[in-house]
Amino acid sequence: MTPPPELIGGLESPDYSSHDRAAHEPYVAVFTGETRKELDELLGHYPKKMAALLPALWIVQRERGWVSEEGMVEVADLLELTPAYVKGVVTFYTMYHQHPVGKYFIQVCTTSPCGICGAEDVVKAFLRHTNAGELGVTSPDGKFTVIEVECLGACGFATPVMINEKFIESVNPDKVPELLAELT
């Protein structure tokens, strides 16, 4: 068995390029056809519909790149919840994007164990080389959003960085330009 491509090689990932446009366009339902089937199968894992909420939100984010208010309404209808309840859950968890982000969402771990191994310099290198300039702000070309993240759970491989779904270990500032060169 070989690992999926996003874990070993290139950076195949959801298409984030249309984020800004998507924010202004009419909402297109996520759960149709195959995606609906996927949700139905997930519902079979739990005795209560509500338990499929986190997985359903993951599907919305996978398909659209972020979780919009309309996406929350769609999920709420499907799982017989109120949109307000769903929003309450979305806002609790840090991994759901509540607004469009860059095509490449870069998370750098800076918690203590990485901090003492120089994670701050890795963050600075990413900010400089992506032109994002500031944490949480998408670069002018819409490609990169860099954030600091709390403990990615790979402390022995300092500094771990997540770019979309790809998990990269042992990043130092010198490696940053070559990592970014792969991202087109």
Added chain:
Amino acid sequence: MGFPHLPHSRETTVLSKYFGDAEARTLDGWKKRGGYKALEKALGMQPADIVNVVKESGLRGRGGAGFPTGMKWSFMKPGDGKPHYLCCNADESEPGTFKDRELMRWTPHALVEGCAIGAYAIGAETAYIYIRGEFTEPLYWMEQAVKEAYAAGIIGKNAMGSGKRIDVHVHKGAGAYICGEETALMNSLEGRRGNPRIKPPFPAVSGVFGMPTTINNVETLIAAAPILLNGADWYKKMSLSNPKSTGTKLFSVCGNVQRPGTYEVVMGFPFKEFLYDLCGGPYHGRKFKAVIPGGASVPIQTMEEAEATLMDYEGFVAQGSMLGSGGVIVIDDAQPMVTVIARIARFFAHESCAQCTQCREGTAWTTKILERIRDGEGTMEDLDTLLDIAEQMTGKTICVLSDSCAVPVVSGIQKFRGEFEALIQGRRFHPVTAAVA
């Protein structure tokens, strides 16, 4: 260890034997290495007998609290007419801890097997593996392993032809440290905000979906398989110190050491040799200054304490700390302690679920004051304020996140007060600038 380095000769590799061995990730490869024999044996036993073997082995929870696993399993009353659930806590987020990540990415079938054994032992038909969302690689391998195990009939309606139903599902978290707290994990699994619940009722009475539930750490469940195969006595003998801490333990080592990684040693191993021999000691030209031995929420040890420690539940307590999750953070003399502790406090402030006032306010204020001292703008009074806040944060909240933030702050001020005072008095910390090997 096996990955990224070969195992050290003084390691005892039971759980980490196949780290770095890509073939062990597949069902065929896992079976070739003796996989699923323990489950087969378990399904031929009475659940109560499995619980007794685990009880007898002395296995204790590897997630942090060290609660005896067999006893936890025995709280699940068979024949109460309710569905039982097993939750595997794979929300490993404690700074410094990454052993479960290695277990899941290298030996995913070991966890499927452990979950199936655990579920059968507590009378559950469903086991959920709650994995934190950031663990994309472990998630991938666990999902593959579950799929393969279903296809081979190892789990499912008729697990290994035993007539028993055992379902195992992987559930992906979405970024919240607090979901590693067992009641928060259950809330999250149910599709709620990850706020911890007030106990009692304890999970064994009313857990996930309101039903009797047992929550075990990844390493605990995986350890159950070799115990069943080799017997409780075999496991008990793997201890260098006392009969209360048995078996092997994975320690994930990070920070300023030559060879960070996940090591497996028997309980009671001398910490001094562990740090200087197995982990390769400090970088060239530097010295160790402090160790946080069990993830960011346990007391900081001075080197004097650390070097006198025997690595087991009681050994760490005897030397002013706790074994916790086995996440060893090593800090060398180039690191200002105030910066390290302020960053830990910031972590907890970020991760507080904000349910309890003491925690929401306490973690935030602790962080602000520590960062003020770090930036050379603190006063001597600040130290008293920090200790006062820490006292208010301890033992007064629904879960222990608040206490976890207070612990490193208090131990840090007690053991490294000089560094705090130096910064306050305008004497900056001068790090050692020797070259890194």
